[in-house]
Amino acid sequence: MDGIALVTGAAQGIGRAVAVAFAAGGTRVAAVDRDADGVAKLAAEFDGIAAHPADVSSAAQVEDVVAAVEAGLGPITVLVNVAGILRTGPVLGCSDADWADTFAVNATGVFHASRAVARRMRVRRAGAIVTVSSNAAGVPRAGMAAYAASKAAATHFTKSLGLELAEYGIRCNVVAPGSTDTPMQRAMWAGHPGGPAAGAAAVVAGDPAAYRSGIPLGRIAEPEDIADAVLFLASERARHITMHDLYVDGGATLRA
Ligand code: NAD
Numbered sequence: 001m002d003g004i005a006l007v008t009g010a011a012q013g014i015g016r017a018v019a020v021a022f023a024a025g026g027t028r029v030a031a032v033d034r035d036a037d038g039v040a041k042l043a044a045e046f047d048g049i050a051a052h053p054a055d056v057s058s059a060a061q062v063e064d065v066v067a068a069v070e071a072g073l074g075p076i077t078v079l080v081n082v083a084g085i086l087r088t089g090p091v092l093g094c095s096d097a098d099w100a101d102t103f104a105v106n107a108t109g110v111f112h113a114s115r116a117v118a119r120r121m122r123v124r125r126a127g128a129i130v131t132v133s134s135n136a137a138g139v140p141r142a143g144m145a146a147y148a149a150s151k152a153a154a155t156h157f158t159k160s161l162g163l164e165l166a167e168y169g170i171r172c173n174v175v176a177p178g179s180t181d182t183p184m185q186r187a188m189w190a191g192h193p194g195g196p197a198a199g200a201a202a203v204v205a206g207d208p209a210a211y212r213s214g215i216p217l218g219r220i221a222e223p224e225d226i227a228d229a230v231l232f233l234a235s236e237r238a239r240h241i242t243m244h245d246l247y248v249d250g251g252a253t254l255r256a
Helices: 013-024 036-045 059-072 095-106 109-123 145-168 183-189 194-204 222-234
Strands: 002-010 028-033 051-055 080-081 128-132 172-175 245-248
Touching: 002 013, 002 059, 002 109, 013 036, 013 051, 013 095, 013 128, 013 145, 013 222, 028 036, 028 059, 036 059, 051 059, 051 194, 059 109, 080 109, 080 222, 095 109, 109 128, 109 145, 128 145, 128 222, 145 172, 172 222, 183 194, 222 245
Parallel strands: 002 028, 002 080, 028 051, 080 128, 128 172, 172 245
Antiparallel strands: none
């Protein structure tokens, strides 16, 4: 695919897989992450990927990075919001900082990047935005209230933006992953008494005591599974799809 994709959260996990998949298909990539070393390593490894360190929770940093990408690489044709953080624990133990940090990245970060890029896309009357949210945005999850609420905000923001931008031919869609094998997911398995493999197996099996269904397809997603859905929604093959929320969770929420 021709064009320039700005991918946030590109240093590792799903964002990295999205950046690599775009680059493999001939799309030039601006890899944005607050992990400056991580995006520098990615850019050194793959042709067509440029490192642009920035923190999406800062409106000023996002504006600067979007301006720099457009000046240096050219017009951004695709924005993919992937940067996110997860702090788990019961609501009654959730600190003000955990709540604020979670929303600053997962919801406000999506707003910052989408606003900065969409202002430029609107002038050109072209572009696609994909936000990687979570299946936790649509299903209550014990121990994940702040995360789930922030993802629900990101999902609904992206759909509402899609409505505003439809008249300019700009499409805005959501990909909602379930459990995916990344450093974020592995951090949760690490806390399992049986070790990481047992933690992964427990995710696939589900936990009725926590009202959590397992994964009907019987596997944890690879980051590339999520990247495939993102690339489809960003492509011309999805030219008549906007405001869609595509669950890529192996059926975990019994709706995909
Ligand atoms: P990850 O923690 O492995 O990677 C997230 C990346 O985002 C990191 O490189 C990190 O440095 C970057 N990031 C975090 N805060 C940032 C900020 N303020 N500014 C810029 N970059 C920042 O996570 P992942 O598993 O690859 O998740 C990617 C996205 O997918 C997240 O939004 C996550 O919530 C979502 N998701 C993941 C899973 C899963 O099981 N892994 C499931 C559902 C949704």
